[in-house]
Each structure stands twice: as structure tokens, then as C-alpha cells.
Amino acid sequence: MIVDDHPVVRDGLRGMFDHVGDIEVVAEAADGFQALAMARRARPHVALMDLRMPGLDGIGTIERLRTDHPQIKVIVLTTYDTDADVTRAMAAGVAGYLLKDAPREELHRAVRTAAAGGAVLAPSVASALISRPAAQLPSPRELEVLRLVARGAANKEIARTLLISETTVKTHLKHVFAKLGVETRAAAVVVAMERGLL
Template sequence: MTITLVIADDHPVVRDGLRGIFAAAEGFEVLGEAADGAEAVALAERLRPDVVLMDLRMPGTDGVTAIGRLAKSGSSARVLVLTTYDTDSDVLPALEAGATGYLLKDAPREELFRGVRAAARGEAVLSPAVASRLLGQMRAPVPEELSAREVEVLGLVASGCTNKQAATRLFISEATVKTHLLHVYAKLGVKDRAAAVAVAFQRGLL
């Protein structure tokens, strides 16, 4: 069975290279090429390919937006992301939008062929680097949430209060403030006040 494809990438050289790779291999047919996400969606709806090879960072409509549009339109095409980026901010949005798989452009030719075949069957496809990243996230401990009182204490510390001043404002003992801070340090994985405040701001706790 021949697997039909649409290639979406804003670089003509990349599109030409991919077309040549698949043209030289048995069992594949490239139906069209797109230079951005909007064009990819239009081609996928008109040509009904089995697989869309989708770059993520393209001018105009990006890959993630295009993947979401295809998913909402009920397109039968499977989207296999083919990009140079493997950061969390790229991988997760693409998979959440509906991509069947995620490969990197430095993947060997045979890995690319296997990925396209698997995507056409509806199977999840992940490059080893991306799979390792996602597995690491799953194994990472879930951050323990701060209690309302701990956030309150940390907020006063962030505003410049000493332990004594925080205790006075909250009508608790200085020892209790220290205990709350020790719990905060443990939950945030830090060792001092400055680091606790910095991490709290990063996580949007303050």
C-alpha cells in the first residue's frame, strides 16, 4: 500500500530534500508541499493524505496551530511533527494539539520511513530524545503544594519582613514562622529565603 504525504516546512531546501528522499523510496507518494501551517491545512483537506509531515516554527500559521485546526476539522490525516526542536515548550503543545508523532530532523532515513509508516497506522511515534524527555517528566516527583499559611509567610518574607516582623503581623510566634519557612524550603527544594522567594515567583505562587 502506498502512503501519501503532504510536507509542510517553510524552507524550500528542506521540502525538496524530503520529497527526494520519499520519491526514491518504495511505498510513498508526496502529494503536495506547504510553506506554512495554513497552507498545510488547506492541502490536507483538499488532497486527503495519509500523513502530514509538519514543521513547527513557520511564519504565519505555526505548526501547532495547524495541527489543532486539522484535529478540529476531523481530518483523517495523521500529523507527524518533523522539527529541529525538542524542548518541552515545543513537544507538549504539539502532542496536546493532536500530533500522532514527533521526530527530529536529524533522524536517520530509515527511522523517518518507519515513523511515517507507523503514523499512517495511527501509532504513536516519538524520537528517542523526545521519549526520554517525556519519560523523565513522568518520573519527576510532583511538587508539593504550599499551604495558605506558608504562602502568607513567604509573601511577607518576599516583602522584606524579618521572621520577627512576620510573626507580629500574623499573630504567631517567631518559632512558628521559622517552622513554616523550613517546610517551604523542603517543598520548593531550596536552602534559603532568597531562593525560596525566587522559586515561588517562577511558579506563580507570589
């Protein structure tokens, strides 16, 4: 699903996926409210989401989608890579953050990666996340939890694998987020990989 308030951008993006055999554009929306309606109807696996839109903006839409349709992976596609925008998007639980100047192949790869449960970040966004000062490194136990997160395991599965409670898993993740200076699982995995922790 493509969500952008500019018709020209939507047309351009649709064109980028026209002859890609394994990716189909099933819906388009010009704002957040349309996106929520289209999500109900079209059931997309991935949404490419602009941040600045009239009515319900990108972040508001992402938060609603995460609640109503948690199975939809959202990739922010924007012209803005300010710290505030990136932080808000990551906190809302996006699977990726790309800039609109991303090449066609990178967009295709990003959609496939997000659909498969992976995380995608534009190089400038990844650099900004990585360059944040780290207070300290995660402990070996916290890294064990993070390794399982990187493999796509949910908290319940992690608890079962490591023979700890779900509450303990959440506590470990809270500490990991704080130590890596991130706010989501996807961002934690990306930053940990870039820093050579995983």
C-alpha cells in the same frame, strides 16, 4: 504532505521519499494556511509538520487539522526538542515527534507507523517524557483502558469491552495522563511502554 517554510527542506524531504514504493508525497505547503488548503485538496494520510513557520505556525495548523481532518496523522519534524515544544505538540494531538536529523529509514518507518495508527517519538523526546517524575502508577483498571488504547480502540469500543460507560473511560484516561505526566493518548502509550507498564 510535507509542511515546511524552507524550500530546501521540502526538496530534501521529497527526495527521501522519491523511490519508496509504499509512500507517495501528494502535497507540499510552505505555511499553515497552505497546509490546510492542501489537506482539503490532496487528502493525505500523514503530514510531516514543521513547528516554526510564518503566518499560522505548526501548533495552530495541527489543531485546525485535528478539527477539520481528524483522519490525517501529524508527525512533527523540527529542529527543536524543548519541553515546551514537545508538550504543546503532544497536547495538540500529534502522532509523532521527530527531529530533522532523523535518518531516512527512521522517517520512512515513522510515516508507516503513523499511517497505521501508531505513535513515534525521537529518542531524546521519549527520554524527556519518561524522565518526568511520576506521581504514582496507574491502577490495574486504568492499565486495562490504556492497553485497549494501545491497540487503537476508541472510547466507545473500550467502554463496550470493559462494560463501563464512556464517561468512566474518559475519567480513567484523565487519571492515566496525570499519573504519567502526559497530555495525549499517543504519549501515554509510549511512556507506559517505556516504563514497562504495557
